[in-house]
Each structure stands twice: as C-alpha cells, then as structure tokens.
Amino acid sequence: xxxxxxxxxxxxxxxxxxxxxxxxxxxxxxxxxxxxxxxxxxxxxxxxxxxxxxxxxxxxxxxxxxxxxxxxxxxxxxxxxxxxxxxxxxxxxxxxxxxxxxxxxxxxxxxxxxxxxxxxxxxxxxxxxxxx
Numbered sequence: 001x002x003x004x005x006x007x008x009x010x011x012x013x014x015x016x017x018x019x020x021x022x023x024x025x026x027x028x029x030x031x032x033x034x035x036x037x038x039x040x041x042x043x044x045x046x047x048x049x050x051x052x053x054x055x056x057x058x059x060x061x062x063x064x065x066x067x068x069x070x071x072x073x074x075x076x077x078x079x080x081x082x083x084x085x086x087x088x089x090x091x092x093x094x095x096x097x098x099x100x101x102x103x104x105x106x107x108x109x110x111x112x113x114x115x116x117x118x119x120x121x122x123x124x125x126x127x128x129x130x131x132x
Contacts, residue, residue, distance in 0.1 A: 058108035058126055062086070062119040063097040070095035073119070080118050084111060098127075 063073035070088055074097050077086050084100040099115065099122075102108035108124045115122045 056126075058100070058102040058105055058124055060099045060102075060108060060112055060115055060122050060124055061096055062099055062115060062122045064094050067095050070097055073097050076118070081115065 062077060063070050074086050074088055077097065077099065086097055086099045089096045089098055100108065100111055102111065112122060112124055
C-alpha cells in the first residue's frame with residue numbers, strides 16, 4: 001500500500017512538473033509612440049540646467065583681489081582643471097574668479113576637495129539673486 005501511494009505521489013508530481021517546465025510565458029514587443037518634440041524639449045531643459053545664471057546653484061570662489069591676480073588665478077585654474085568652467089566677476093573694488101555651476105552641495109563639496117589642493121582659500125557659496 002505504501003509503495004502504491006508513493007508511486008501515485010511520484011506520478012502526480014511528474015504530472016504537474018513536466019507541463020509547467022515546458023510551458024511558455026507571454027512574449028511580445030512594445031511600440032513606443034512619442035512625439036518628436038519631446039526629445040527637443042528634453043534637450044532644451046538640459047541646456048537650461050547648464051545655465052550659468054541660475055542662482056539656485058552652488059559655485060566655488062577661488063580668488064578675490066586685483067585684476068592681474070584674477071587673470072593669473074583663472075589661467076592657472078584652466079590649466080589645472082578642465083572639468084569646470086571659470087568666470088571672472090567684478091564687484092568693486094575686487095575681481096573674483098568663480099568656478100562651476102553645481103546643482104547640489106554634495107557635488108560642490110566634492111569639487112572643492114580637489115580644488116583646495118591648488119587653491120587653499122577656495123570656498124563654496126550660492127550667488128545672490130539679481131534684482132531687475
């Protein structure tokens with residue numbers, strides 16, 4: 001009796017396993033219909049995000065002083081770091097060299113760590129919004 005129930009159990013087990021291993025799931029393809037203008041808008045958004053005039057971004061100041069010192073610092077920066085753009089700004093009576101356009105403080109901190117090796121007085125700041 002025990003052997004018969006063991007055979008029935010084994011046969012039932014095989015009866016369920018064989019069909020499940022040989023069955024297939026559904027297959028198909030997905031067609032994405034997207035307006036071509038969406039790609040243009042995404043590219044435009046990327047360009048806006050790179051904008052230097054966005055005051056919600058962080059920058060790093062590497063120099064503050066006279067004109068010749070600012071030019072020297074900017075030249076030195078461009079030779080040492082190609083990852084970030086530098087801009088010179090004049091706020092009377094000083095010339096300032098600002099670097100980068102970082103979206104997050106963490107991103108700016110990582111850059112500052114590298115920049116401080118060459119420019120130890122560098123610091124992170126957020127530019128004030130310009131009044132129209």
